[in-house]
Amino acid sequence: MAGRNGASDQRGRLASDPFDYRIAKDGAVIVSRGGRPVTTVGGRDAGRLAAALQRADDLTTQHLLARITGNYKRGNERG
Numbered sequence: 001m002a003g004r005n006g007a008s009d010q011r012g013r014l015a016s017d018p019f020d021y022r023i024a025k026d027g028a029v030i031v032s033r034g035g036r037p038v039t040t041v042g043g044r045d046a047g048r049l050a051a052a053l054q055r056a057d058d059l060t061t062q063h064l065l066a067r068i069t070g071n072y073k074r075g076n077e078r079g
Contacts, residue, residue, distance in 0.1 A: 019065035023050055031065050038069045
């Protein structure tokens, strides 16, 4: 099923191995998966991401975090 942004998680990876995030005191967004930090977003981008995450449902949150980490398939790759 597609989310609001038209993207889907056809392989179920976002549900079986979801991303987590936390917002640091300095406003940076720390994205992790499987308990390990994947990336840290700082500055203006962190503010925009944090605002988008607050408005998002669970599936959209997972898509946003996957995109920011670069772990986002566009549907045309095999594997």
